[in-house]
Amino acid sequence: MLSRVTVEPASLTFEVGPDETMLAAAARSGILWPTVCKGAGACKTCYFLIRSGAQHFSPPTPREQQELMWVRRRHQDVPEDHVRLACQANVSGDVTVFCKGARAAHA
Amino acid sequence: MIADKIDPADMRKPASFTSPETYLKTDTRPVPQHMFEESTWDLGNEVMPKEGYISGEYHQLEVKHLWKKVWQVACRENDIPEVGDRIAYDVVGQSVMVIRTAPDTVRAFHNTCQHRGTRLLEKCDNVKHISCPFHNWSWNLDGSVHNIPARWDFPGASDADLALREVRCERWNAFVFINFDKDAQPLENYLGPDILRHWRSWPRAHSRKTYHFGMIVPCNWKLALHGFNEIYHTVGVHPQGLPFTADCSAKYDFYGLHTRFILSLGVPSPFIGETTEPQDSLDAFLSQYSPPEAFPNGFPQVSTFPQARAVLADLLRGSLRQMTGVDLTQKSDAEMLDAIGYMFFPNVIHWGGYALPVIHRFRPNGNDHRSCLWEIMALAPYPEGAKMERDAPLVMLEANERFASRPEPELRFIGEVLDQDVHALRLIQQGLESDGFSGPRLGNYQERNVRHFERQVAKLVGEG
Numbered sequence: 001m002l003s004r005v006t007v008e009p010a011s012l013t014f015e016v017g018p019d020e021t022m023l024a025a026a027a028r029s030g031i032l033w034p035t036v037c038k039g040a041g042a043c044k045t046c047y048f049l050i051r052s053g054a055q056h057f058s059p060p061t062p063r064e065q066q067e068l069m070w071v072r073r074r075h076q077d078v079p080e081d082h083v084r085l086a087c088q089a090n091v092s093g094d095v096t097v098f099c100k101g102a103r104a105a106h107a
Numbered sequence: 108m109i110a111d112k113i114d115p116a117d118m119r120k121p122a123s124f125t126s127p128e129t130y131l132k133t134d135t136r137p138v139p140q141h142m143f144e145e146s147t148w149d150l151g152n153e154v155m156p157k158e159g160y161i162s163g164e165y166h167q168l169e170v171k172h173l174w175k176k177v178w179q180v181a182c183r184e185n186d187i188p189e190v191g192d193r194i195a196y197d198v199v200g201q202s203v204m205v206i207r208t209a210p211d212t213v214r215a216f217h218n219t220c221q222h223r224g225t226r227l228l229e230k231c232d233n234v235k236h237i238s239c240p241f242h243n244w245s246w247n248l249d250g251s252v253h254n255i256p257a258r259w260d261f262p263g264a265s266d267a268d269l270a271l272r273e274v275r276c277e278r279w280n281a282f283v284f285i286n287f288d289k290d291a292q293p294l295e296n297y298l299g300p301d302i303l304r305h306w307r308s309w310p311r312a313h314s315r316k317t318y319h320f321g322m323i324v325p326c327n328w329k330l331a332l333h334g335f336n337e338i339y340h341t342v343g344v345h346p347q348g349l350p351f352t353a354d355c356s357a358k359y360d361f362y363g364l365h366t367r368f369i370l371s372l373g374v375p376s377p378f379i380g381e382t383t384e385p386q387d388s389l390d391a392f393l394s395q396y397s398p399p400e401a402f403p404n405g406f407p408q409v410s411t412f413p414q415a416r417a418v419l420a421d422l423l424r425g426s427l428r429q430m431t432g433v434d435l436t437q438k439s440d441a442e443m444l445d446a447i448g449y450m451f452f453p454n455v456i457h458w459g460g461y462a463l464p465v466i467h468r469f470r471p472n473g474n475d476h477r478s479c480l481w482e483i484m485a486l487a488p489y490p491e492g493a494k495m496e497r498d499a500p501l502v503m504l505e506a507n508e509r510f511a512s513r514p515e516p517e518l519r520f521i522g523e524v525l526d527q528d529v530h531a532l533r534l535i536q537q538g539l540e541s542d543g544f545s546g547p548r549l550g551n552y553q554e555r556n557v558r559h560f561e562r563q564v565a566k567l568v569g570e571g
């Protein structure tokens with residue numbers, strides 16, 4: 001089952017498979033997503049905010065929780081569990097997220 | 108393009124990186140020429156020895172050949188603005204009392220009584236005479252004997268024998284430096300002509316220390332210093348800064364014993380350059396460093412990076428003017444915004460320009476080479492003639508205290524960044540002592556200030 005991800009504010013959409021991270025799926029679909037550690041779960045630059053469909057996300061691992069500590073402090077206006085790392089989260093269901101840096105790769 | 112011509116090493120960065128010089132050239136004001144200067148070279152790629160961080164013997168060599176030979180910042184002049192004000196500076200088991208003996212004279216003495224060696228001054232105070240709490244020996248502010256109770260009982264000693272022992276003391280830019288070595292070269296020679304020339308751009312004499320925090324950090328003092336002398340760690344330690352920190356584009360220069368880096372801000376890290384627009388840089392910068400209430404109608408809109416830098420620089424000019432009344436209209440965007448870090452060998456990093464004239468100082472924790480005292484202070488410029496309050500005194504934080512949870516408003520925006528630095532420094536000593544680690548592998552370009560520093564230390568220590 002593929003899930004559809006909509007990304008604000010650039011209004012991009014792409015599809016994610018069940019065993020794929022959002023970061024990997026975005027890259028596969030030609031979307032530039034901020035990353036420094038290339039998915040090692042260390043740099044936190046891939047983080048996004050959940051706008052809808054929170055129930056469709058896999059729960060964060062303790063490691064992701066720990067990495068998210070710093071990021072959450074900067075986004076106290078959204079519920080704690082609405083801040084996630086794209087290289088760690090899996091989804092099963094359609095969702096909308098906010099990631100400022102996500103862009104369509106230049107043709 | 109200057110930027111390409113003066114590229115110091117092929118491995119400095121891929122061609123797509125923008126160098127600081129490029130941003131300097133788009134500045135809205137003239138930038139000091141020395142910021143374009145380059146004084147750097149390839150120091151090689153050798154793995155460094157780790158003895159200097161883990162060996163007690165090495166520490167003893169450092170005490171003898173480094174700490175007792177170098178000029179070091181003891182305090183700011185405005186720590187002791189009034190005649191009779193004095194402050195203690197402690198390093199590697201030695202203590203020095205720095206005292207203002209006349210409105211324009213500052214002197215330094217070993218902080219020890221010539222009777223039986225009692226420490227004379229604990230921290231800081233104001234006195235008419237220097238005296239010892241044990242048997243009440245006392246001295247004039249210039250260190251000469253004032254009174255010795257039962258003087259007849261010390262017939263073997265002349266007054267000169269009983270005078271306080273003086274320590275070399277010279278001043279520059281309202282920093283009070285001391286040197287334990289009587290034969291040391293004058294301070295100005297030690298700093299060198301380049302440093303003196305560069306700093307004419309940023310006089311610090313009429314600046315007040317607005318905060319001063321200290322913390323004992325469980326690592327060798329040099330490891331803590333290095334943590335503030337390379338920008339490479341932004342990716343690991345301060346990722347929130349990447350949208351407005353051109354980390355790998357930073358420029359590193361050597362000046363004798365000393366070093367400098369220039370880091371452009373308001374422009375993104377090359378790591379995420381492709382996904383960061385000028386507006387993103389500005390938004391990220393302002394959400395990190397300003398209170399939400401400052402921009403009720405949202406952040407200013409920009410469409411180019413030079414514009415983002417100009418807008419941020421202007422906001423900083425405005426807030427400094429509001430805070431201190433000083434007029435920085437003529438100062439370039441780069442001087443208002445960028446991180447320009449000078450390392451005054453061996454243990455102070457002071458930021459040039461006006462963005463955040465912060466001062467870091469590092470020392471071994473007494474004679475423990477496995478922990479250190481790290482202090483952070485900041486200066487605020489004052490207009491000529493305006494009366495400055497005395498400098499803020501040192502406030503020590505507990506070992507596990509977080510800067511971000513302190514009540515001081517000065518820490519509101521930088522507390523989190525400092526906590527991130529401390530978090531990394533808490534882990535380094537232990538890992539470095541592991542048998543599985545043979546020695547630091549420093550980046551050729553981004554960590555060459557660290558390599559340069561270690562070479563200078565090794566040279567001094569090797570002189571034994």
Ligand code: FES
Pocket residue numbers: 023034035036037038039040041042043044045046047085086087088
């Ligand atoms: S890509 Fe670095 S934390 Fe996700």
Ligand code: FES
Pocket residue numbers: none
């Ligand atoms: S990555 Fe730099 S110390 Fe480990």
Ligand SMILES: [Fe+2]
Pocket residue numbers: 334335340344345528
């Ligand atoms: Fe840092």
